[in-house]
Amino acid sequence: MRMAPYPAQPIKGRARYRVMMDIRKLDAQNWLTIDKNYMDExxxxxxxxxxxxxxxxxxxPESLEACQETLEEVAHFLCERFANSFEKFRHRNDSWIQNHLTGEKFTLDGQDPQNALEIAVRLTMEDLSILMTNEDGEYYLAASATLFPVGWTVxxxxxxxxxxxxNPVPLWHQQAANSVSKFLARLTPSSPMERSNYFIEVKRRDENLSDVLYRPSVLCEKELSDPSPSEILIRRERQTFRRLPRxxxxxxxxKTYLTALDELPIQELQNLAKEMKSWPEYVSxxxxxxxxxxxxxxxxxxxxxYNQGG
Structure with a gap:
């Protein structure tokens, strides 16, 4: 497969640091993406x-129906959007999906929540989580298949x-918490949204792709104080939000994207330098x-x- 990755949002070069949702309407044709990195990932x-x-x-346990619905939505989308790579079959009361890229076949019906969500993320390039509301109306992590985490584990x-x-994110509670709560409550099945985020990650020379993508502790270990430009990675996340209809x-x-510093376009290098100068010390x-x-x-x-960037 030679398909280029769906374009990641560029670094914008904001002159003032602020925690922002920066939400935009989801490109529904590209809710899930498949590209040239599919098999490696x-x-x-x-x-x-x-x-x-x-x-x-x-x-x-309470995520059972939502996990099953997520698998159904993922299978339907992939078979419609990437029909050459994914195919759905049905015989009597059983249905399954064939992944022609890998040769795998998965049953779609009657899965327990963990199996349903596992199948979904074996098919996709995206990590998937289920958010539900508790008795206080707060959204919580009811199920998650987060294989490429940054600083945490499910x-x-x-x-x-x-x-x-x-809690660990500087200024999140002061600048974003209320907006996030209102945004999640307003989301409808017909109004999916997306946003982007980025981190800077430093890789060791002996690390493989799995080590780079699975980062449950820190992105930048203190002893890695003299990385080369090719070892400094811009790690971007395209985050999507969908309300399940049922x-x-x-x-x-x-969806995680990795770009080495020495592969970053000049405009984004300039914008990165500009944003770095805007960070308060505790954010840095x-x-x-x-x-x-x-x-x-x-x-x-x-x-x-550097001078242009700041």
Whole structure:
């Protein structure tokens, strides 16, 4: 497969740091994406589900119907959007999906929640989570297959509310919490939305793709103080939000993109340098700037971008 990845949102170069949802209408034709990295990432996903299933996949009992509906929606979408790669079959009361890219075949009916969600993320390139409301009306993580996490694992945080999940994020409660609650409550099956986020990740020279994508602890270990531009990665997430029509639960999808610093377009390098200068000290510490910041600015200076960027 030679399909280029669905375009990641560029770094915008904001001059003032603020926690923002920056929500936009979902490109519904591209809710789920398939690209040239599918097979490499599929192998990583399979290995993680075999070796670290408890850490990456958890489902509370009440998520059963929502997980089953998510699998149905995923299968229907993939067979419609990528008909050459995915095909659905039905015989009497049984239905299944054939993944022509991998040769795998999965039954779609009568799965328990964990199996349903596992099948869904074996088919996709996206991580998928189910958000439901508790008795106080707060959304919480009722089920999740998060194979490519940043600083957490599903095993640790299953059942947590959205508010608690975001406790480590600087200024989130002050600047975004109310907006997020209102946004999630207003979401309807006919109004899916998306947003983007990015982190800076530093890889070791001996790390493979699985090590780079599965980051349950930190993105930037302190001892990696002199990374090369090719070892500094811009890690972007395309986050999608859909209300399931039957159960009313929310499906939160995350597609991860990796771009090495020395492959970043010049305009984005300029914008990255500009945004770095806008971060308060505690935000810089949270983002790991002390590990990679000097190298990024040196690289920008070398390319004549630092003064323009700030």
């Amino acid at each position: 599929h192998r990583v996903r399979g290995r993680l589900l075999f070796e670290k299933k408890k850490q990456v996949l958890q489902c509370l 095993e640790e945080r299953i059942g947590w509310t959205i508010s608690r999940l975001h 159960t009313g639960a929310l499906v939160f999808g995350v 510490e949270y983002k790991g700037r002390d590990v990679w910041g000097a190298k990024v600015l040196q690289y920008c200076e070398k390319n004549g971008l």
